[in-house]
Amino acid sequence: MVLLQRNMKLRKQPPLSLSLVTFISITIFTTATTIISPGTTLYASNTNQSWPSPNNTFSLRFYPLQTTPSSFIAAVVHSGGAPIIWSAGNSAAVDFGGYLRLLPAGNLRLVNGSGATLWDSNTSNIGVTSATVLESGNFVLSNGTSTVWSSFENPTDTIVPSQSFNLGMVLRSGVYSFFLQKSGNLTLSWNNSVTYWDQGLNFSMSGVNLSSPVLGLKSEGILEISDPNLTSPVVVAYSSDYNEGGNNVLRVLKLGDDGNLRVYSYLKGSEVVNVNWVAVEDQCEVFGYCGNYGVCSYDSKSEPLCGCPSQNFEMVDPNDGRKGCQRKVKLEDCVGKVAMLQLDHAKFLTYPPVFVVNPEIFFIGISACSGNCLAASSCFASTSLADGTGWCYIKTSNFISGYRNPALPSTSFIKVCPPVAPNSTPSLENVVKKHWRIHGWVVALVLSSILGFLAFEGGLWLWCFRNIPRFGGFSAHYALLEYASGAPIHFSYKELQRSTKGFKEKLGDGGFGAVYKGTLANKTVVAVKQLEGIEQGDKQFRMEVSTISSTHHLNLVRLIGFCSEGRHRLLVYEFMKNGSLDNFLFVDDELQSGKLLDWDQRFNIALGAARGLTYLHEECRNCIVHCDIKPENILLDENYNAKVSDFGLAKLSSATNHRHRTLTSVRGTRGYLAPEWLANLPITSKSDVYSYGMVVLEIVSGRRNFEVSEETNRKKCSIWAYEEFEKGNIRGVIDKRLFCEEVKLEKVERLIMACFWCIQEQPSMRPTMSKVVQMLEGVVDIENPPPPKSITMGFSSAINTNVADSSAL
Numbered sequence: 151m152v153l154l155q156r157n158m159k160l161r162k163q164p165p166l167s168l169s170l171v172t173f174i175s176i177t178i179f180t181t182a183t184t185i186i187s188p189g190t191t192l193y194a195s196n197t198n199q200s201w202p203s204p205n206n207t208f209s210l211r212f213y214p215l216q217t218t219p220s221s222f223i224a225a226v227v228h229s230g231g232a233p234i235i236w237s238a239g240n241s242a243a244v245d246f247g248g249y250l251r252l253l254p255a256g257n258l259r260l261v262n263g264s265g266a267t268l269w270d271s272n273t274s275n276i277g278v279t280s281a282t283v284l285e286s287g288n289f290v291l292s293n294g295t296s297t298v299w300s301s302f303e304n305p306t307d308t309i310v311p312s313q314s315f316n317l318g319m320v321l322r323s324g325v326y327s328f329f330l331q332k333s334g335n336l337t338l339s340w341n342n343s344v345t346y347w348d349q350g351l352n353f354s355m356s357g358v359n360l361s362s363p364v365l366g367l368k369s370e371g372i373l374e375i376s377d378p379n380l381t382s383p384v385v386v387a388y389s390s391d392y393n394e395g396g397n398n399v400l401r402v403l404k405l406g407d408d409g410n411l412r413v414y415s416y417l418k419g420s421e422v423v424n425v426n427w428v429a430v431e432d433q434c435e436v437f438g439y440c441g442n443y444g445v446c447s448y449d450s451k452s453e454p455l456c457g458c459p460s461q462n463f464e465m466v467d468p469n470d471g472r473k474g475c476q477r478k479v480k481l482e483d484c485v486g487k488v489a490m491l492q493l494d495h496a497k498f499l500t501y502p503p504v505f506v507v508n509p510e511i512f513f514i515g516i517s518a519c520s521g522n523c524l525a526a527s528s529c530f531a532s533t534s535l536a537d538g539t540g541w542c543y544i545k546t547s548n549f550i551s552g553y554r555n556p557a558l559p560s561t562s563f564i565k566v567c568p569p570v571a572p573n574s575t576p577s578l579e580n581v582v583k584k585h586w587r588i589h590g591w592v593v594a595l596v597l598s599s600i601l602g603f604l605a606f607e608g609g610l611w612l613w614c615f616r617n618i619p620r621f622g623g624f625s626a627h628y629a630l631l632e633y634a635s636g637a638p639i640h641f642s643y644k645e646l647q648r649s650t651k652g653f654k655e656k657l658g659d660g661g662f663g664a665v666y667k668g669t670l671a672n673k674t675v676v677a678v679k680q681l682e683g684i685e686q687g688d689k690q691f692r693m694e695v696s697t698i699s700s701t702h703h704l705n706l707v708r709l710i711g712f713c714s715e716g717r718h719r720l721l722v723y724e725f726m727k728n729g730s731l732d733n734f735l736f737v738d739d740e741l742q743s744g745k746l747l748d749w750d751q752r753f754n755i756a757l758g759a760a761r762g763l764t765y766l767h768e769e770c771r772n773c774i775v776h777c778d779i780k781p782e783n784i785l786l787d788e789n790y791n792a793k794v795s796d797f798g799l800a801k802l803s804s805a806t807n808h809r810h811r812t813l814t815s816v817r818g819t820r821g822y823l824a825p826e827w828l829a830n831l832p833i834t835s836k837s838d839v840y841s842y843g844m845v846v847l848e849i850v851s852g853r854r855n856f857e858v859s860e861e862t863n864r865k866k867c868s869i870w871a872y873e874e875f876e877k878g879n880i881r882g883v884i885d886k887r888l889f890c891e892e893v894k895l896e897k898v899e900r901l902i903m904a905c906f907w908c909i910q911e912q913p914s915m916r917p918t919m920s921k922v923v924q925m926l927e928g929v930v931d932i933e934n935p936p937p938p939k940s941i942t943m944g945f946s947s948a949i950n951t952n953v954a955d956s957s958a959l
């Protein structure tokens with residue numbers, strides 16, 4: 151043995167011929183000297199000492215760590231190129247006084263200079279008689295007849311050819327681990343919990359159940375899985391240098407401390423190492439690569455780079471970004487309200503279970519994704535994928551792994567203590583610093599006043615609610631914050647049953663179901679609509695709800711929340727004190743004359759409804775055709791401002807009838823329906839314009855547009871009104887009940903002319919809603935409208951008969 155060590159010392163860089171001679175001399179000693187008997191010790195202080203394999207391809211030795219000087223790991227290393235293929239205690243490092251000993255009892259033990267046991271093979275008293283490093287690199291303990299322990303069965307972070315990686319084995323590196331699943335799937339996990347890579351087998355014959363899959367690396371560079379139930383092994387991955395270099399190349403599969411799994415090729419006898427396969431192509435997709443709150447990105451050389459979300463954070467270790475970031479001010483120490491920091495083109499990695507599938511994923515818009523997180527005390531961050539799905543991930547555990555890339559469509563939000571201090575781009579940093587120096591005191595002054603204000607506001611807020619017992623509960627608190635944030639609240643059916651006192655007070659019957667009055671826990675009065683005939687699943691429903699709730703306008707009724715539970719589908723709206731417009735237009739004048747709207751109110755309602763519709767059609771992100779404009783769907787708040795309701799609901803009802811519209815399947819209300827509804831022509835926003843025109847006619851005349859009476863010369867109201875208008879008798883059209891008051895004829899004229907343009911039979915003749923608004927506001931001149939009913943259109947007469955005959959609302 152001593153002789154052998156001398157030999158090895160000489161062999162440092164031997165010429166080929168000498169090396170051959172040495173090989174032969176080693177071979178002579180092989181059988182005798184590579185068997186380690188119990189009681190033998192390997193010392194860290196002597197790095198030249200080793201336990202070699204027969205042909206010295208591999209050896210077990212102490213290996214100095216490059217990162218921390220004078221610490222050593224006991225490792226099986228390859229003699230050429232020196233990749234470490236196994237280490238005692240998975241890279242447990244000892245100091246100069248450390249040693250590895252095969253104890254007389256048969257257990258292998260790694261001991262630190264302090265005398266502390268860092269690792270033990272736990273093989274005492276099972277008859278271990280020797281230890282050997284085999285040519286394959288396997289380090290085995292044997293009882294004389296068979297192997298009782300081996301490094302191949304207890305791998306650390308590497309697999310070499312001829313090694314079998316079985317079910318239940320694991321490669322570890324830091325917090326990362328690699329497993330083979332019963333299904334044959336290969337998985338990479340962070341902290342034994344988050345699986346960030348899961349690759350299934352690509353079977354041509356699917357449905358094969360594996361019994362005991364084994365992963366192996368072939369020396370030519372193939373990763374394959376074999377199993378008794380498979381007729382031949384299945385290739386999982388090819389090394390890109392497949393079969394190159396023959397025996398001169400050693401390939402290993404290694405889990406790096408960066409959480410990635412790679413196949414490396416070592417050219418034997420040289421320092422050349424190549425990566426020829428990698429599991430996670432995008433290093434930033436490795437969960438936790440940049441530590442907690444760390445944000446991964448790429449530098450100009452495409453190397454992954456770790457940073458913090460914003461100036462509200464600092465690195466835990468300024469010299470090592472991978473250790474993650476921490477808040478400069480903890481959320482609980484925050485003065486004033488916590489705010490959401492917005493990170494564009496960034497996501498927080500959304501692997502389960504850190505983002506549990508339910509109930510932490512919502513289908514909502516970007517701003518609601520931020521608001522929802524802000525409102526929930528359990529939420530730390532949220533990510534809106536913004537990839538068209540509308541998915542919002544709410545992060546409730548406090549390990550957050552970020553990824554920022556200009557190519558990412560996602561927008562992320564993270565709770566911070568104000569003031570929000572976004573990262574400046576590197577090129578701007580100096581400029582910013584200069585400004586800070588010059589205007590430092592100004593900024594400080596502004597900051598302190600903001601903080602003071604926040605503190606005051608926070609105090610006020612607490613003071614306001616200190617005596618409201620109902621507000622104490624978490625759910626009420628949550629609901630109020632959520633309401634304020636603009637995200638729709640998800641109610642349970644029970645909650646809504648309670649708030650409506652068992653659906654007691656019916657406000658009305660809309661086209662989609664009955665509406666009930668209710669009071670939420672925070673005393674907000676609401677209108678709860680119990681939808682009927684909604685066949686959509688929960689997902690689809692939530693998507694529509696998120697569209698509706700992201701639509702905010704002064705002249706649109708606001709959606710507060712929803713319930714989707716079993717077959718129950720309910721919508722919760724803000725309550726409108728004065729109900730719907732029809733109650734004021736078509737009243738019995740003797741009994742309820744007090745409810746009559748005066749002229750100014752009527753004009754403002756017409757203008758408000760037009761503005762609401764303009765927003766729906768032209769200004770909001772997901773344009774909505776209402777499809778059911780009528781006085782019943784124009785609600786009035788306490789100041790008689792018009793608010794359009796029930797928008798977005800047409801999409802909720804079964805879309806299947808769109809192709810085969812019949813009079814019975816049409817969702818809209820007859821009398822207000824544009825002719826194209828009945829002629830199976832495309833429905834566009836111009837169809838709403840038509841309905842709106844009919845409503846305007848009713849606002850002016852105070853009678854239903856389809857009413858036929860002696861006063862209208864037995865003609866449809868719209869036709870009669872146009873005839874009166876042509877005769878120059880505008881006064882004749884106006885609601886007679888208004889005559890006792892001042893009616894501004896100029897405004898009436900504008901209203902009526904706009905109305906006639908709106909109810910043109912040809913959709914292309916009708917103005918857009920924004921044009922209508924301009925007409926009413928008087929900022930554009932209105933041309934004389936042609937007669938609404940065009941003789942040239944073939945389908946018109948039939949339709950008008952239908953409409954006129956219909957007595958339905």
Ligand SMILES: *[C@@H]1O[C@H](CO)[C@@H](O)[C@H](O)[C@H]1NC(C)=O
Pocket residue numbers: 204205285
């Ligand atoms: C060791 O090397 C010799 C010569 O290269 C070879 O004949 C022998 O099979 C090798 N032994 C093992 C165990 O690989």
Ligand SMILES: *[C@@H]1O[C@H](CO)[C@@H](O)[C@H](O)[C@H]1NC(C)=O
Pocket residue numbers: 242243244245262263264266268
């Ligand atoms: C080993 O002992 C040294 C002091 O002798 C100590 O600094 C080091 O932390 C110990 N290593 C381990 C892994 O316990």
Ligand SMILES: *[C@@H]1O[C@H](CO)[C@@H](O)[C@H](O)[C@H]1NC(C)=O
Pocket residue numbers: 277293294295296298
């Ligand atoms: C070695 O272990 C094997 C399996 O554990 C056992 O069958 C065999 O009897 C043992 N041999 C000796 C010499 O103890």
Ligand SMILES: *[C@@H]1O[C@H](CO)[C@@H](O)[C@H](O)[C@H]1NC(C)=O
Pocket residue numbers: 341343549
């Ligand atoms: C890792 O998991 C353990 C237990 O499963 C947990 O206590 C620990 O907090 C986790 N580490 C991090 C950084 O979350």
Ligand SMILES: *[C@@H]1O[C@H](CO)[C@@H](O)[C@H](O)[C@H]1NC(C)=O
Pocket residue numbers: 331333335348349350351
């Ligand atoms: C296996 O991996 C595939 C992705 O390659 C995944 O879709 C599948 O769910 C996984 N199967 C199991 C049992 O985890």
Ligand SMILES: *[C@@H]1O[C@H](CO)[C@@H](O)[C@H](O)[C@H]1NC(C)=O
Pocket residue numbers: 352353
């Ligand atoms: C499976 O392998 C076949 C042939 O190699 C390939 O055409 C197919 O795209 C693969 N399927 C998947 C899901 O990778």
Ligand SMILES: *[C@@H]1O[C@H](CO)[C@@H](O)[C@H](O)[C@H]1NC(C)=O
Pocket residue numbers: 357358359
């Ligand atoms: C595989 O296992 C599943 C569940 O154990 C079983 O339902 C299925 O029939 C099995 N398939 C085959 C091909 O054996």
